[in-house]
Amino acid sequence: PLAAINNYCSGTVALVKSGRTTPDNLLPVLEKTAQQAVRAGMIIKRIREFVKRSEPKRQATRVADIVADAVGLAEIEARKRRIRIVTDLRSRLPVIYVDPVLIEQVLVNLLKNAAEAMHDARPNAVDPVIRVVVRLDSGFVCISVVDQGPGVDEATAERLFEPFYSTKSDGMGMGLNICRSIIESHRGRLWVVNNVESDGHITGATFHCSLPIGEPDGPSNGGSEAPTPQTVTGEL
Ligand code: ADP
Numbered sequence: 001p002l003a004a005i006n007n008y009c010s011g012t013v014a015l016v017k018s019g020r021t022t023p024d025n026l027l028p029v030l031e032k033t034a035q036q037a038v039r040a041g042m043i044i045k046r047i048r049e050f051v052k053r054s055e056p057k058r059q060a061t062r063v064a065d066i067v068a069d070a071v072g073l074a075e076i077e078a079r080k081r082r083i084r085i086v087t088d089l090r091s092r093l094p095v096i097y098v099d100p101v102l103i104e105q106v107l108v109n110l111l112k113n114a115a116e117a118m119h120d121a122r123p124n125a126v127d128p129v130i131r132v133v134v135r136l137d138s139g140f141v142c143i144s145v146v147d148q149g150p151g152v153d154e155a156t157a158e159r160l161f162e163p164f165y166s167t168k169s170d171g172m173g174m175g176l177n178i179c180r181s182i183i184e185s186h187r188g189r190l191w192v193v194n195n196v197e198s199d200g201h202i203t204g205a206t207f208h209c210s211l212p213i214g215e216p217d218g219p220s221n222g223g224s225e226a227p228t229p230q231t232v233t234g235e236l
Contacts, residue, residue: 001036001037001039001040001043001073002040003073003077004032004073005037005040007076008029008030008032008033008036009033011029012030012033042101043101046099046101047102050181050182050185051178054181056099056102056185056186057099058097058098058099058186058216059097059098059099059100060095061096061097061098061103062093063093063134063141064089064093064134066103066104067087067089067107067132067134067143069104070104070107070111071087071107071132074107074108074111074112078111078130081118081123081128083115083118083128083129084127084128084129084130085111085129085130085132086130086131087131087132088132088133088134090134090135091134091136093134093136093141094136094213096141096212096213097214097216098211103182103183103186103211105179105182106179106182106183106190106209107132107143107145109179110179110209111130111132111145113176113207114145114147114149114207115130115147116168117149117150117204117205118130118147118148118149120149122148125148128148130145130146130148131144131145131146133146136213139214140211140212140213141211141213142208142209142210143209143210143211144206144208144209145206145207147204147205147206148203148204149204150202151194151204151205152194152205154194157192160176160192161176161177161180162177165177176190179209183209186211186212187212187216188210188211188212189208189210190208190209190210191207191208192205192206192207192208193205193206
């Protein structure tokens, strides 16, 4: 939302400076700006509550809606780097019982990291694409963010999830740590693997995020284990 507010305000400033606008034209943009500010406040409040209590506020949520909202938000930043985000929904997706604000933030964070990794590694890549693949896997919804960045060093792959681990000059290193806590509090898993071609060439990284289908502690979720982390094959 802060990126959206920045965009709307920059656009408004340019319009006002050009002298070619009227208050009526500006009104819808200002209303959207205010809505995004409310949204930013809500996200911060929800994350603060989560950090304090570590309990998500679950509600029945359509997976496709969370993915669409997260992609919509992440696209604002991705577009600045000419990166496309393509969504691939592989199955008819069920309703899941999650905190939609938190899960959306996890996806936004993964998409933001993917765009940064791709841009830093190859700023002039031709038609760079991030893919979001959503499929069902034995009682779990699996959302995968597939990038075309440098991939992750196998030796440090687990360290990425530690608090304050960052390789960015302006990085906090808290993003993935909070993302994993959020997913695990929903009894899911978050893990990363490299995308490896048949000749061993690494073409990027994929962050997989699995979430159980069915009500928490309900019969359809009784005792099932999140899918085991696995290496990405050419399928993605
Ligand atoms: P931050 O973005 O503030 O550095 P994160 O916890 O989100 O914090 O990420 C931690 C580190 O993990 C990053 O600094 C980067 O080195 C690595 N990382 C995250 N996403 C990717 C990715 N898609 N490709 C390669 N490395 C990544």
